Amino acid sequence: MRLLQFQTTGDLSLVEFLGDKVPPYAILSHTWGHSEEEVSYHDVVSGTWKDKPNSRKISFCGWQAARDGLNHFWIDTCCIDKSSSADLSEAINSMFSWYQGAAVCYAFLSDVHHDRRSIALEGSKWFTRGWTLQELLAPKKIVFYSSGWKAIGSKDELKARLHSITKIPTEALEGKPLNHFSIAQRMSWASNRETTRKEDIAYSLMGIFDVNMPLLYGEKEKAFLRLQDHILKDSGDQSLFAWTDPSRGHNGVDMTGLLARHPKCFESSGHIQSIGSWGVSDTHTVVPGGIRADLWLNLTNEYYDNKPVYKASLACVVGSSVHTSPAIFLALVGGHKPESGRKPNQFVRIRANELEELNSFDKLGGFQNTIFVRTSVTNSKFMDPIPFHMQVFRIGWDWGSHQEILEQWNGYQVYPTSCWNPQNYIFTAGQGPGALGVIVTHHKNTSTWIAFGNHPSRGPWVKAIAPPESGLSPNDGAWPLWSLPIDNASNYAACPIQNSSVSCEAKAEARQSAFFARGVSFAITISCTPTGNRTSEGLTKRFWRR
Secondary structure, X not given: OEEEEXXXXXXXXXXXXXXXXXXXXXXXXXXXXXXXXXXXXXXXXHOOHHHOOOHHHHHHHHHHHHHOOOOEEEOXXXXXXXXXXXXXXXXXXXXXXXXXXXXXXXXXXXXXOHHHHHHHXXXXXXXXXXXXXXXXXOXXXXXXXXXXXXXXXXXXXXXXXXXXXXXXXHHHHOXXXXXXOOHHHHHHHOOOOEOOOOOHHHHOOOOOOOOOOOOOOOOOOXXXXXXXXXXXXXXXXXXXXXXXXXXXXXXXXXXXXXXXXXXXXXXXXXXXEEOOHHHHOOOEEEEOOEEEEEEEEEEEEEEEOOXXXXXXXXXXXXXXXXOOEEEEEEEEEEEOOHHHOOOOEEEEEEOOOOOEEEXXXXXXXOEEEEEEEEOOOOOOOOOOOOOOOEEEEEEEEEOOOOHHXXXXXXXXXXXXXXXXXXXXXXXXXXXXXXXXXXXXXXXXXXXXEEEXXXXXXXXXXXXXXXXOOOOOOOOOOOOOHHHOOOOOOEOEEEEEEOXXXXXXXXXXXEEEEEEEOOEEEEEEEEEEEEOOOOOOHHHOOOOOOO
């Protein structure tokens, strides 16, 4: 950490401290004027800092720190070398902890005149800037000063007025740990604040949510989406999804993602409270393209562009009512209806201009389900269902401890070969009403044929089939896979292996293993066990050939 210090000669110097050896220091909170008027890092290094119009901030801060018994002080304009991206990134990621560790913070309100502070305090731009939110919350002690550098009062003395101006609970102003407040509450505190650069509305909130992430100036609004991604990875608080956006109502862009575009979307969410980490630790998982969320769903009688609409209750509560939850509207845009018990399914948020409050009675007839919800919809004209165009099957073999069977095994083929990667044992296919592929295993002079696919209603299936007519193969267009009857197919199949010196069966089991933004994956295990051993470890002990 780099601190300022006045020498006995009156010269100003920068002193760097490493690790825990930082001495007690004062810190300044202020709003910037024009950048050319502020004292920069290079002005201090070159000794020309007194030539800047706002050099009085430096003089006052050093003078007041000395009066408070402090030899060092920190000011963002001149303690950060903004020409160094590494220095800037470290400073922004450390900013909250630096304000939190200060012995005292001097909040300079340049537009508040001491003789009429009771009127002007509420109108100060200091309460509208993004960066000053963490500068209000992090320090243990803050003293506010007017434009004439006269003390107005401390944070403790002014907390009632500060609460009235900012809508921040007095408990937070008194130093209650911020993780005791829901994500929606904390976002609401920033809803009416602005920053000069669009990225900074996200970067200024990193400390409030205990997030560290690299700075990418130029990403603009994407920075706030990235901040929410980081919050999701460390928190189970679904109040992050409890926002409204008037611009995305029936007359605006009606289909959107699960994440807000700006903190202003949380302006009306200050009453949404978390239900505690004990209740939300497994409510959602971040996956590529969206969120796999565990939500309580109630099917409505509404449709959006021919898509069924659900009310999804979030794992948080409204105010002090533990029985009332905020609910968002979701449209099913891909896969099966979740009440069918089949997966996968995909949703997007609609009617983002409203939140509904559901009590226990309203939730009757609903059900808990894990669904996939997109985090963002970048194309405002996106209306078509999200196709599950990719189906991935991972195929493995397991002979258990039956060495005598393994000795008879003469290899295998998977068809169509164009879909099969023998290096990683992955079979990739598109959609299809019938079989997607065939596995052929060879034991001595016998071949076992097992077809597999994904039934639109019953899910993944396997089925023992007869070999094709002589001269044809599964790669031959004269024997189309999709013509295979699959009426009796299931996720388990067994067929005897003939002409074997060991009486045994080939068994296949198919199961869904995961679903993701643009597809679904399955696992198929092929095992061979003696027919007299129905409890063989062949289906319980999985060994993937790699």
